[in-house]
Amino acid sequence: MISQLIEESRKIVLKIGSNTLSDRDGKINRTFLADLAEQATALIHGGKQIVLVSSGARIAGLSTIGKWERKRDLHYKQALCAVGQVELMEAWRRAFEAQGLHIGQLLLTRDDFSDDLRTLNMRNTLFTLVDEGVVPIINENDSVCVDEIKIGDNDNLAALTAVLWSADLLILFSDIDGVYDKNPKEHPDAQLVPEVRDLAALRSSISIGGTNGFGTGGITTKLEAAQYVLSYGIPMILAHGGRPRALEALAQGKQAGTAFYAR
Numbered sequence: 399m400i401s402q403l404i405e406e407s408r409k410i411v412l413k414i415g416s417n418t419l420s421d422r423d424g425k426i427n428r429t430f431l432a433d434l435a436e437q438a439t440a441l442i443h444g445g446k447q448i449v450l451v452s453s454g455a456r457i458a459g460l461s462t463i464g465k466w467e468r469k470r471d472l473h474y475k476q477a478l479c480a481v482g483q484v485e486l487m488e489a490w491r492r493a494f495e496a497q498g499l500h501i502g503q504l505l506l507t508r509d510d511f512s513d514d515l516r517t518l519n520m521r522n523t524l525f526t527l528v529d530e531g532v533v534p535i536i537n538e539n540d541s542v543c544v545d546e547i548k549i550g551d552n553d554n555l556a557a558l559t560a561v562l563w564s565a566d567l568l569i570l571f572s573d574i575d576g577v578y579d580k581n582p583k584e585h586p587d588a589q590l591v592p593e594v595r596d597l598a599a600l601r602s603s604i605s606i607g608g609t610n611g612f613g614t615g616g617i618t619t620k621l622e623a624a625q626y627v628l629s630y631g632i633p634m635i636l637a638h639g640g641r642p643r644a645l646e647a648l649a650q651g652k653q654a655g656t657a658f659y660a661r
Contacts, residue, residue, distance in 0.1 A: 399593055401651035403633050403659065407566035409447045409528075412438065413556035416453040417573040418639035425461040426454060426489050430640075435493035437645040438533070442499070447528045449563060450535045451556040452490065458482030483537065490535055502527045505539035508549045511558050524563050557623035561630050568627050569648070570620055571639025576656030577617065580605040594658045597625050624658040633659035 404410070414434070421427040438448050456475070459482025487503050494501050504523065510516045527534045536559055538549050549555045553570060560568040574582065575590055577600065582588035594600050601621065624634045637648055637655030647653035 399657045399659070400635055400637070400648050400653075400655050403567055403635060403657060404569075404649045407633075408445065409449075409563060409565045409567070410441070411449045411451060411556055411560040411563065411565045411568045412645070413451040413552055413568070413570045414453060414639060415552065415570070415572045416457055418571050419452070419454050420457050424457055426458050426486065428489055428493070431489050431493040432496060433643070434639075434645060435490070435497050435499075437643060439494070439497040439499060440646070441649070442531075442533075448533055449524065449528065449559060449565070450490075450533060451552050451559055452486065452535050452537055453552045454486045455479040455482040455537060458485040458489070461485065486537070487535065494533055500532045502532045502534050504534055504536045506536060506549075506555065507539050511549075511562070517562065521562055524559075551619045553619040553623040554626070557626040557634075560627050560632050565632055568623070568632060568634040569645075570623065570634065570636045571644065572620065572636065573638065573640060574617075574636075575638045575641075575654055576636050577604065577620075579603065581617075590654060591656055592654065594624070594656060595660055597621065597628065597658070628658060628660055631660070633657065 419427055419430055421430075438450075442448055456478055459478030459480070462481050462485050463478065483505070487501070491501055502523075504520065506520070510520060524534055536555065538552065538555055549558070556568055556570060559565075577591045577594065578588040579591060580588045591600065591604070620636055624636075627634050635648065635655050635657055637644060637653060641647060641653055644653060648655060
């Protein structure tokens with residue numbers, strides 16, 4: 399079903415989590431970015447349109463100014479994101495430049511999705527960028543966000559983006575292979591759930607774990623994202639972004655994951 403969903407979709411929102419794009423040292427994995435850009439470009443040349451939602455501003459900031467690592471003050475966290483966003487976009491720019499493509503950046507907050515005029519402007523910008531062959535890369539504007547205007551995690555930001563852009567499919571790349579009946583990092587006998595058509599039934603039948611590492615969302619935010627896009631008729635795929643050639647493998651039916659859809 400995963401390969402079929404990708405085959406049938408023209409407009410795809412792809413979300414990359416912090417744990418997926420960072421290396422073992424907690425820095426931006428530029429090899430991963432280059433590899434993903436190559437795979438995304440292949441899909442674009444095959445007639446697909448791609449919008450990226452990319453985490454990683456904070457880890458890019460820490461990679462640049464390591465002496466702030468122990469700072470817990472909100473102002474330092476926001477400053478790290480301000481520094482890191484530049485580094486993150488530069489890394490993505492280089493990755494897609496090697497494929498002959500340009501990127502465009504959109505930094506958003508919850509307020510942007512609740513204001514009709516801003517929403518229209520965002521939608522028009524997305525359509526223009528994609529129509530002109532530019533790859534939009536979206537992130538939350540963490541350098542100015544406070545709780546009142548914060549979306550909080552890029553799983554839900556990706557879901558909001560998918561609906562805003564009227565996407566055909568949302569793919570969430572994380573550091574797990576999909577939804578399991580219980581936390582696979584704590585239970586070796588956990589079983590992958592390959593397809594989900596009834597989210598309520600799934601929630602009642604699985605044991606939900608917490609978050610880890612640099613990520614801001616665990617499986618709960620991914621289920622929230624699925625529920626939101628499914629309410630608009632948009633299917634979603636959750637898969638491990640760190641597997642070799644993950645996007646390509648999913649499209650070819652060679653990698654497992656969880657497909658959320660209602661048919």
